[in-house]
Amino acid sequence: MDYRTEAHTVNANIAYSILPNWSISSNVAFTLGRGNITDLDFNSMYPTGDAKLDLDVSAVNPNMPHLYDVAYLNGMDKYSDIDYRQVDFTFGTAYRMDNGIGLNLNYNLYYFDDNDPYVYGDQGSTTQMVTGFVSYSF
Numbered sequence: 001m002d003y004r005t006e007a008h009t010v011n012a013n014i015a016y017s018i019l020p021n022w023s024i025s026s027n028v029a030f031t032l033g034r035g036n037i038t039d040l041d042f043n044s045m046y047p048t049g050d051a052k053l054d055l056d057v058s059a060v061n062p063n064m065p066h067l068y069d070v071a072y073l074n075g076m077d078k079y080s081d082i083d084y085r086q087v088d089f090t091f092g093t094a095y096r097m098d099n100g101i102g103l104n105l106n107y108n109l110y111y112f113d114d115n116d117p118y119v120y121g122d123q124g125s126t127t128q129m130v131t132g133f134v135s136y137s138f
Helices: none
Strands: 002-019 022-038 082-096 100-115 125-137
Touching: none
Parallel strands: none
Antiparallel strands: 002 022, 022 082, 082 100, 100 125
């Protein structure tokens, strides 16, 4: 079996100083991810490749090879498909006072689009967050 994943990310960042002690910045990252199992070979000790999901294994020796047979894994090639888009956006502002105190305020947006939901359902989501903090330099 061949398993391949790939993720491609493009990132852009900008920072600008409005005044000598006041700045703004922004960052955006876009990721496109894919992955899947290919060439899954169902040749096994069961020549038909039929699923044996109804087998009662409660009395079977766990060292028996058929417990690990790929015939039990039907649908695995479909369940392995990953296809998503992700956008991370941040905007922030920072102000530094002469006495060493700094004020920061940031807005973050995280967007995840699951284009191929499977076993756990659609994992797509959007999250927004605003954070602020005070710092002191000495």
